[in-house]
Amino acid sequence: MASTQQSAQEFLGNGRNLLTRSHLNCDPVIEALNQCKFFQTHELNSIESVENSQDKINIILDIVIAKGEEACYKFLKILDKKRFQVIPRPGLVLPDLHHWISCFSFQDEPQSQTANKADSDPCTTYQGLLRWKARQILDDKWNLSMNFLKNEQKRKPFTYIPLVMDTECSTVAKLKKNKGYKKSRSKKLKTYIPTDKKMLSPKDLLMNDEKSILLVGKPGVGKTTVALEILRLWTEEKSIPVSYVFYFDEPLMRVFSQSPYPQTLKDLLFQKYICPDEESDHVLENIESNSENVVLIFDGVMDVIVNSVIIQLMEKKLLKDAKILTTCRPEAEDTGYLSDWQSYRVEVQGFNHKSIYEYFKWMLGTTDDIGALKNPELFSLCSVPLYAFIVAACIFVSPAEARNKPFTVTEIYVRIFRFCMKQHGHQDVEHLDKYIKDNKRDIINLALASYKAMLAKTVNLTDLDHEDKSVQNAFLTKQFWNPSTTSCKVYAFLHNTMQEFWAALHIILNPDKITTLLDQCQSDEDGKYLKYIAPFLSGLLADNLFELIKCLVPVEQIKATRVKYFQQIIDTFLYTKEQNQEGDCEQFVEADNILFVCRCLYEYQSADACRIFLEKVQYELDLKDQTLDPYQCCVISYVVNQAVHRKIELDLIDCSITDPGLKLLLSSLKNLKFLRSTSMLKSQMWRVALEAGQFSDFDSLLSLFSFKMHLSALETLDQKVFQRIGEVLKNKRSAISVHLILHVNGEVITRSLQKAIFDSLPNIEVIGYKQFTYLFFSHFF
Numbered sequence: 077m078a079s080t081q082q083s084a085q086e087f088l089g090n091g092r093n094l095l096t097r098s099h100l101n102c103d104p105v106i107e108a109l110n111q112c113k114f115f116q117t118h119e120l121n122s123i124e125s126v127e128n129s130q131d132k133i134n135i136i137l138d139i140v141i142a143k144g145e146e147a148c149y150k151f152l153k154i155l156d157k158k159r160f161q162v163i164p165r166p167g168l169v170l171p172d173l174h175h176w177i178s179c180f181s182f183q184d185e186p187q188s189q190t191a192n193k194a195d196s197d198p199c200t201t202y203q204g205l206l207r208w209k210a211r212q213i214l215d216d217k218w219n220l221s222m223n224f225l226k227n228e229q230k231r232k233p234f235t236y237i238p239l240v241m242d243t244e245c246s247t248v249a250k251l252k253k254n255k256g257y258k259k260s261r262s263k264k265l266k267t268y269i270p271t272d273k274k275m276l277s278p279k280d281l282l283m284n285d286e287k288s289i290l291l292v293g294k295p296g297v298g299k300t301t302v303a304l305e306i307l308r309l310w311t312e313e314k315s316i317p318v319s320y321v322f323y324f325d326e327p328l329m330r331v332f333s334q335s336p337y338p339q340t341l342k343d344l345l346f347q348k349y350i351c352p353d354e355e356s357d358h359v360l361e362n363i364e365s366n367s368e369n370v371v372l373i374f375d376g377v378m379d380v381i382v383n384s385v386i387i388q389l390m391e392k393k394l395l396k397d398a399k400i401l402t403t404c405r406p407e408a409e410d411t412g413y414l415s416d417w418q419s420y421r422v423e424v425q426g427f428n429h430k431s432i433y434e435y436f437k438w439m440l441g442t443t444d445d446i447g448a449l450k451n452p453e454l455f456s457l458c459s460v461p462l463y464a465f466i467v468a469a470c471i472f473v474s475p476a477e478a479r480n481k482p483f484t485v486t487e488i489y490v491r492i493f494r495f496c497m498k499q500h501g502h503q504d505v506e507h508l509d510k511y512i513k514d515n516k517r518d519i520i521n522l523a524l525a526s527y528k529a530m531l532a533k534t535v536n537l538t539d540l541d542h543e544d545k546s547v548q549n550a551f552l553t554k555q556f557w558n559p560s561t562t563s564c565k566v567y568a569f570l571h572n573t574m575q576e577f578w579a580a581l582h583i584i585l586n587p588d589k590i591t592t593l594l595d596q597c598q599s600d601e602d603g604k605y606l607k608y609i610a611p612f613l614s615g616l617l618a619d620n621l622f623e624l625i626k627c628l629v630p631v632e633q634i635k636a637t638r639v640k641y642f643q644q645i646i647d648t649f650l651y652t653k654e655q656n657q658e659g660d661c662e663q664f665v666e667a668d669n670i671l672f673v674c675r676c677l678y679e680y681q682s683a684d685a686c687r688i689f690l691e692k693v694q695y696e697l698d699l700k701d702q703t704l705d706p707y708q709c710c711v712i713s714y715v716v717n718q719a720v721h722r723k724i725e726l727d728l729i730d731c732s733i734t735d736p737g738l739k740l741l742l743s744s745l746k747n748l749k750f751l752r753s754t755s756m757l758k759s760q761m762w763r764v765a766l767e768a769g770q771f772s773d774f775d776s777l778l779s780l781f782s783f784k785m786h787l788s789a790l791e792t793l794d795q796k797v798f799q800r801i802g803e804v805l806k807n808k809r810s811a812i813s814v815h816l817i818l819h820v821n822g823e824v825i826t827r828s829l830q831k832a833i834f835d836s837l838p839n840i841e842v843i844g845y846k847q848f849t850y851l852f853f854s855h856f857f
């Protein structure tokens with residue numbers, strides 16, 4: 077059977093019987109073939125119309141073989157690349173397709189023939205087994221983390237998004253060292269997003285000459301993912317000159333940190349990982365005598381390691397030329413065993429700016445209209461991949477659904493809180509509430525430490541009763557040696573906004589502190605930092621979070637707190653200290669204050685509270701001269717949308733707003749009585765509305781702008797937009813008088829553009845036309 081002379085078509089034809097009997101997992105093959113547009117629609121339909129996997133394989137083989145040599149080659153190539161995902165474990169009752177596929181001679185990969193030479197070599201068979209095991213681990217780990225998602229999303233295959241890895245310390249650590257709290261908020265948020273200077277990749281780590289590698293990083297930053305990516309590369313890329321890769325995950329490493337067992341290399345590799353089907357002594361001998369071809373990955377090394385085999389491997393007393401790659405959190409690095417381990421240290425720092433986008437594009441299929449990406453704080457939070465995963469999972473519910481009923485920022489943090497508790501407690505979802513209750517004391521302590529650190533304007537938490545509690549480990553990371561204290565343990569949250577969230581948790585657990593906090597928020601110095609607790613506090617008081625936090629704070633307590641304090645929260649941030657003291661609440665309200673209060677209202681999600689606020693500002697929102705980011709537009713739009721019976725005056729004169737922000741504002745235009753803005757902004761609104769194609773927005777714009785359509789910079793508009801203008805006009809047929817003006821400020825309107833305009837607007841009669849400056853249309857009925 078090992079004829080390497082066969083053509084791909086012959087080889088596939090001869091292997092047909094084996095393939096149909098082998099319980100092949102067809103989906104990844106179909107998916108890969110589909111990606112290269114291999115199937116026609118009717119072919120795909122016929123494959124998908126059958127349930128039975130044997131029938132499915134038969135149909136696929138019929139199609140592939142009928143397509144000829146090139147198609148068969150492509151099919152074999154995919155099967156080979158994905159074999160550890162697609163082909164069941166060899167050596168059981170099933171035919172050994174791993175061996176079968178390795179017998180085909182791929183022209184561009186002569187090394188793939190090595191298996192032929194070694195036909196029945198137990199070492200080669202064991203290497204196949206290791207690859208199969210690696211594939212299982214990859215699938216299991218991914219399926220486990222996808223459990224968090226809804227069913228229909230779970231089948232998404234994993235994609236590795238580049239992580240920043242560096243041999244130097246992260247800038248965040250430096251930020252903390254240099255009292256980063258003094259930085260402006262937006263600068264600080266940016267500091268959390270790492271930049272990729274070294275461009276190190278998992279492949280570099282696998283291929284470089286370093287024999288002892290220590291991957292260090294905060295919880296959830298991607299260490300395990302890097303280790304697993306190395307494992308995946310090895311299973312998929314035949315050119316990698318490594319014969320044996322063993323991966324020991326965190327639960328196993330925890331066992332090795334406390335137990336002397338296993339006591340021999342053979343037991344470690346064959347009992348704790350996977351045993352060869354035959355001649356295990358021979359295989360072990362081969363591993364020992366070719367240790368330069370061995371990689372061992374120890375994921376999640378603790379500060380203490382009791383197991384002597386692991387120690388001997390790390391100290392090169394066993395398998396002296398093997399590559400040992402370990403991962404650990406910062407707290408395990410400086411004390412205990414790892415502090416003296418001679419190694420090449422690489423810090424995993426998380427996603428950079430580009431990767432955050434790439435990650436959301438992969439998870440959600442798009443980055444358009446994703447609120448989280450428009451909120452600078454959430455965006456920066458997503459540099460920690462674990463947090464990005466939960467943010468994406470929250471939106472995942474369905475992007476459309478999320479847009480209609482978006483998650484508040486607080487809800488996302490509460491979900492992160494619950495997810496991290498679950499991961500560290502290894503709890504089933506049903507028991508998570510109980511686990512949270514059982515750990516309430518530690519949660520209370522951490523919340524208090526967080527609040528105290530905020531009062532002290534630092535990100536470094538002190539006063540934690542003792543280390544190594546699972547709650548602390550789930551959220552904190554050790555930062556750096558602090559020479560001013562006697563202890564080297566200085567802990568901080570992974571992101572400053574997480575600290576603010578925890579401080580808000582402290583306040584909701586101790587509502588009697590609200591008045592003092594609000595007083596402090598009105599002081600110029602402290603208020604700058606402390607006020608960011610308020611949006612989270614508002615969110616925690618909201619109805620929609622009762623279910624998620626009632627295991628921590630009784631619902632009755634939350635209700636009583638909001639009745640007593642919510643108005644006070646709003647007033648504190650709406651008026652100045654003097655206005656509040658004088659009770660003079662009829663005065664001018666600063667745009668910054670309006671924006672901040674709208675943000676709290678958005679978190680609080682109560683239409684009544686919005687109306688009370690609108691009454692207070694007399695239905696006038698003066699946001700002159702502001703630069704509004706899309707998230708601010710989202711909160712304004714939310715508040716404006718809550719108005720009933722009375723319409724709002726919105727002043728956006730000299731505001732700078734990007735297109736995504738304007739898009740969010742458009743939906744609230746129906747509730748405006750006046751919209752003050754420059755003609756540039758009007759024109760931008762029209763363009764955004766026309767591009768989005770929402771007819772209800774056109775109506776609102778027409779009535780707000782006295783039935784005048786302003787459009788400048790027409791050169792940037794495409795044919796589709798002109799068609800929309802035509803549609804707007806067509807839809808206005810029943811209107812009594814619609815008067816539309818197209819202002820064109822561009823210098824030269826090309827002939828083709830003029831033609832495009834006239835072609836798109838067949839119902840228009842041009843009543844005024846001045847070449848190169850403006851076009852004036854009127855629509856008669």
Ligand SMILES: Nc1ncnc2c1ncn2[C@@H]1O[C@H](COP(=O)(O)OP(=O)(O)OP(=O)(O)O)[C@@H](O)[C@H]1O
Nearest residue numbers: 221236237294295296297298299300301461462465
């Ligand atoms: N490069 C990546 N591409 C895509 N997703 C990633 C990447 N890195 C991390 N993630 C996501 O973030 C989650 C957390 O990452 P991971 O478990 O690797 O962190 P860790 O640093 O090992 O954490 P811990 O210290 O808690 O073990 C993963 O389950 C995955 O969903």
